[in-house]
Amino acid sequence: MHTTLPTPTDKVGSTKGDAENQLLTSQRACSTEPDHQREGRASCAERSGPPQRHHSSEQRTRSSLRTLNLGILAHVDAGKTSLTERLLYVAGVIDEVGSVDAGSTQTDSLALERQRGITIRSAVVAFTVGDTAVNLIDTPGHPDFIAEVERVLNVLDGAVLVVSAVEGVQAQTRVLMRTLRRLRIPTLVFVNKLDRAGADLDAVLEQLATRLTPRIVPLGAAERQGTKDAAFRPFTADDDGFGARLVDVLADGDDALLADFVDDPAGLSHRRLLRSLALQSRRADVHPVFAGSAITGAGVDELTAGIVRLLPSTPEPDGDAAGPPAGTVFKVERGPAGEKIAYVRMVTGTLRTRDRLAAGKVTALSVFDGGGARPRAEVTAGWIAKVWGLTGVRIGDSLGEPTGGGAEHHFAPPTLETVVVPRRARDRGALHEALAQLAEQDPLIDLRQDDLRQEVSVSLYGEVQKEVVQATLAAEYGIDVDFRKSTTICVERVTGSGEAVELIKQDGNPFLAGVGLRVEPAAEREGVTFELAIELGSLPPAFLRAIDETVRETLREGLHGWDVPDCRVTLTRSQYWPRQSHAHATFDKSMSSTAGDFRLLTPLVLMTALRRAGTxxxxxxxxxxxxxxxxxxxxxxxxxxxxxxxxxxxxxxxxxxxxxxxxxxxxxxxxxxxxxxxxxxxxxxxxxxxxxxxVAGPPPDRPRTDHDPLHRDEYLLRVVRRV
Incomplete structure (x- = not known):
């Protein structure tokens, strides 16, 4: 007798078809025999059911496949990329499993990734299991590249968290699982490397329960672990204690099941328990645990079946496909000719070639199919597409109607900053352009240009990321650089309330603008808010926009040069001269206020108010x-x-x-x-x-990169060439 579970469901957890179809449909012989003992992968796939070769794009459309956007996450060296290779192999997408050590994997495509044997940029591949098309996103495991993981989280339907059977739960494992649970992303756990010496599945299961969450459900046991013949044996209804363990975990999230168990403990059928397991897994209430080896293939058939049966997928859209397109940009890269390519998870509607969006006109589309990207004229909701032509797009942008997931930060910001120095002085201009392109792919690099000192600094998570930036600049742009010693990035928080006002032709104001601002503290993570205390319509919209934008830009450097991330700024006064011109002549700037006047005056007023408020x-x-x-x-x-x-x-x-x-x-x-x-x-x-x-003691200062509005005479000398 084999364990069974219902068929896939949509995101709200409704079942599709017979709720008693198999979960672990692969036969035990296929999962317990190591690869070198099998008669052949094709025969095993035929016996196992779910793993089968992919369909073409045309076949997918005709069969209205469901889509599942799946993330593979782990601490570095737990085996994410190797597992990705094995999943593609089992699904029939590739004929040979690539090696991380040999640099022959499908997802580590950068030369630097192949050299170092680590994932630096997230990569997308695709395969088909039954009636589900899976877009699999392989993410970096090193904590220095956590920003790549953050962007991927916004587009996932489900995730597989990979844990090493030898090293167990590690630092990054805990960070990732904490975030997955907070975001309610349905997650399976795969304990990898059962074939490695020192593997101990029972010890890892105990760590999972104590360090990550007690709501885990082991679905099998390890056999011959620590040897090349290690295997994963799925539990069945005949296994002593399996049903009791299911009840212990599932009853907390299923009141009806708990009531039935109290009424008749022996009356709960195994199928009833598995239906509850599937439902709670799709709701991210419990986390089924599989085990095996990505290198030998042990346990991967069971995991493949579990991905389809236990994670939510999105059905092919019907009437909504004709609606306006909306999606989330989670990755941006440059093509061979330097063209910008956006990776988009479509949320609603249909995006077509030649569609015009705010970021540009779509010139080409491709979707992921059979391990790679294939051209297509249109892409519908649920799919991940590569989009060309959106020259103005940035990571986190929403295409079409806002999707609400782009700007949220799930992990800590970078805490290190370093100055990048070109070894050849003539490379300064090229260095800034190269770093700007790298910042497109990783916005948290956060370039900081210091025009006064002719320096560029970047924000980083760690020393490994610094080495990768250095190698990338040398290999892709031909620019050799050095880094100064990394310094810690601090922030400034407003401690009180302060106001300042400057009016036209008063107190040495050389600008045809009048501005009054009040600065007050805000709650942590509230951000900078700009509010109006003046009468609506008393200031032209262009001038209001100029003040708002300048306030946010100026607050990037507070009284000590650090970013002021959370405060409320209120416009309390405004004054301007309407547009005027001489008789029979053109517009005269000396007699009329411009947006430039407000942009130049606002930093002086804001920093005076900030000094009075204190930070x-x-x-x-x-x-x-x-x-x-x-x-x-x-x-x-x-x-x-x-x-x-x-x-x-x-x-x-x-x-x-x-x-x-x-x-x-x-x-x-x-x-x-x-x-x-x-x-x-x-x-x-x-x-x-x-x-x-x-900070205890004297606060650290960071050199300013602006015209220093804290020193009025120096500021005016720089911006208007007079005091």
Whole structure:
């Protein structure tokens, strides 16, 4: 007897067809025999059911396939890319499994990715399972490239979180799972590398339950783990305790099931439990766990079937296909000729070649099919498309009607900043253009141009990302660069309320504009809000827009040069001279206010108000967890104190102590470097961004890149050439 589960459902969880079709439809022989013992992949696929070769694009349209946009996420080196290769192989898309070490995988297409053996940019491939077309997005696992993962989260229907059976739950695993659960993204867990020495599925399951979430449901057991013949044996109704474990987890999220169990514990059928499992999995209430090896293929058939049966898919649209197109841009890249290519998840409607959008005219489209992208004249809701011609598009943009998912940040912002210095002075102009193109692909790089010092700085997550930027500039743009020492990125928070006013021809105001502004604190993550306390219509819209835009730009550098991310700015006064001209002559700027007057005056007024309100510099703080041997505690605590760490009470463990606390982000890398010597190489450190906290002592200043409106005479000398 084999485990069964219902067929795929849409996003609201309604079942399609017979609710008692098989879940793990692959036969046990196919899952337990390693590849080298099988008679052939085709025969196994025939016996297993779901894994089969893809259809052509035309066949897909005729059969109205459902679509599933699936993310593969993991800590670095857990085997995401290898699993992607194996899924494509099982589905019949590729004839040979590529190797990360050999640089022959489908998704690691950048030369730098092949050289380093890590994923740097997210990549999309596609395969078909039964009546479901899966767009699979392979994401980076290294924490320095978490921005790539962040953008992908906005377009996912479901996810597979890969965990190593040897290393277990790691730092990035916890960050990813916490975010997936917060966003309610249905997630399966695949414990990879059962064939590796030291693999321990039971230990990993315990870590999953204690460190990630107790709402996991293991769907099988490991056999011969730690050997090349390792296999995944799916549980069946005959396995002792499987039904009881299902009830324990599922009853919390299914009141009807709990009531039936209380009335008649022996009356719950196995099929009833599996129906509840499928429903709760699609709602992201529980997380089924599979295991196996991406290298040998063990357990991948079961995972493939589980992806289709346990994750929500989107049916092919009917009447809505003729509506206005709307979608989310989650990736931008440059083609061979330098053309901009946008990756778009379509949400509603149909996007066609030659459609005109705010970002430009669509000149070409392609959808992912059979492992690659194929040209198509149109793309409908649910699909991921590559779109050419949108010259004005940026990552996070919504095409058509706003989709609401583009601008939200799920992970911590970059906390490091470094100045990029070209080795050849003549490359300065080319360097800025190259970095601007890299910022299109990764907006969190956040270029900061200092025209006064002729320098460009970038925001980064870590030293590995710095090395990748350096290698990319050399390989793709022919620009050799060096980096100055990384510094921590702080922010400024408004501490009080302040106002300032400057009117035309008063107090040395050289501009034909009058502006009054009030600055007040705002809640964290509220952002900068611009409000009006003047009468509507008293100022032309072009002037209002100029003030609003200048306020936001000016607040990128507060009193100490750091970004002011959260505050409320209110326009309290305004004054302008209407458009005038001499008799029988053209418009005279000296007699009429322009938007430029407001753009030049606003920084002076705003910074005066901000000085009166006051700001305080806050630095990023990381939360750390450190596992260390018991006899090393006496060495670690003084080291933490030197690095301004604030540890909590040590918690005893079987092998020593678990120490948790707070640590300034500026010292997190330093602690990581000192740890091997402090703990004889046995310490395990996990850090993550937690919050911003006020800086103790004198606040650090960052050099300004603007015309410095804090110093009036210097500012006026630069912008109007007079004081």
């Amino acid at each position: 305080r510099v806050h630095e990023p703080i990381h939360r750390f967890e450190l596992e260390l041997p018991a006899d090393c505690l006496g060495q670690v605590l003084p080291a933490l104190a030197r690095l301004r760490g604030v540890p909590g009470t040590p918690a005893p463990t079987a092998s020593g102590y678990l120490l948790a606390g707070d640590l300034p982000a500026a010292h997190a890398h330093e602690l990581q470097q000192q740890l091997p010597a402090l703990t004889r190489g046995e310490g395990v450190l996990e850090t993550r961004f937690d919050r911003y906290a006020p």
